[in-house]
Amino acid sequence: MCRVVDLKQAVLAKNDAAAHALRTELTARGTATVNLLSSPGSGKTALLECELLLARERGIAVAALTADLATENDAVRLARSGVPVKQVLTDGLCHLEAGMLGRHLDGWLPEATRLLFVENVGNLVCPASYDLGESLRVVLASVTEGEDKPLKYPTAFGLAQLVVVTKTDLAGPVEFDEEAFRAHVQQVNPGVEIVLTSARSGEGAGILLDRATAVAEGAATHTPVMARQASGQDTHAHDHGHGPDHGHGHGHDHTHPHPDPSRHVRPAAARTS
Template identity: 75%
Template sequence: MCKVTDLRQSVLARNDRGAQELREELAARGTVMVNLLSSPGSGKTALLESELGLARLRGVPVAALTADLATENDANRLARSGAPVRQVLTDGLCHLESAMVRSHVDSWLPEGTHLLFVENVGNLVCPASYDLGESLRVVLASVTEGEDKPLKYPTAFGLAHLVLVTKYDIAGAVGFDEPAFLAAVAQVNPGVEVVRTSSRDGDGAGVLLERALAVHAGAAVHRPVMARTAVQHGHAHEHGHEHGHAHSHEHPHEGAAGHTRSVDHTH
């Protein structure tokens, strides 16, 4: 058991070293990475498509990486914004790792990009444990997912710098209990900003872009207080982070950066 634990800690330590190096390199070239996490079907792609389009209209140099186990559907949608987009196919791996992102930054990311949005694999377990080198971590939750989502996934919500509630236009129809959701978020991440959004009626449009631009301009981000409860399974460990917080990691398996393929969708 100790050998398995040591291996998991070694994998995470290697990932975190790579993430910190990438964060510093991106800062040197004037790029802020935004890591978007959510469950499948939360409306992450729809929101990001809108934000990329708004950035293009405002003349903000942006790009996007979108990760999925299969298909290029999300990249095709995001490319309609006119922003440079690359689809990362993980071939079954349930999360991105810093080495995967680095390969695209080195080989593809256009010079002068101010904001790099990374749409992580739809999953609130594995992606939450991996630092990609982002400066802003955003977690999305739709009103259809249940008010106790933050309590069920404390690592994902506990490390967020910003929480977006999506599909708010149907909150009344599905009986979304907003006070209960806000209380759950506050329990795992006191003080984090929570914003309502709706891609259908435009509620919250531009909030993600504005927060990312503020970080690019040098604004400090919210410093999460990590939840005291570990994720559902596996061994957890804590370590310090450049962002100024400690967090637990859970690893059902070891990922391999070599198991990815990518497809450009730049128009």
């Protein structure tokens, strides 16, 4: 008898195991990891640079790892903050994976690091599938991207534990509809916190750092409905995992298998380390 193997599920299950091991290791050493996801050009590098500078001013031991398909431009920018920074070139891979992250941290991440910020590859599809062993998953969107972004990428936004709006200094010129954006986020991820920031004007400066620090100190994180469904905690809630990225942005839940691959995702807060 032939056995049909779902290659995607096998790959994601392997990643989940690596993420669990990495989360356990980092937690044991007192390091909280923040996974930053967004589209290209969202302004996450500029915002992260500001947050790293603030962390240094406050005496918080931080480090940053940034991933890109090519060039070390982001690492050069972030290194200006004076904190440990490492560039990962994925050679065409559209996302980071837990095993890859672990290998790059080995022997590089300073032992006393309190917060590790991981700037994922600019992409709202593939990275949403992969748990990196993070303590906090953050999705960023700029006001220039439009209010319907959460509906176009429901998995990325639906699994976020914090949503950050960037480039708010441009909200007026681009006629950004904040109310509509908030409604769309809540449609796919009820109850998630949404914060407004601008690296240029300074609006929201330190919010990301504050939230990450709170998590490092043991604060509870938001558990998305999609995560509760995947873990079997919420069997009656409506599944919002639909839209143009259906079938691409979903991970595999190795603890609670389910035959429907579109409901296999659980972010860090919903897994047990």
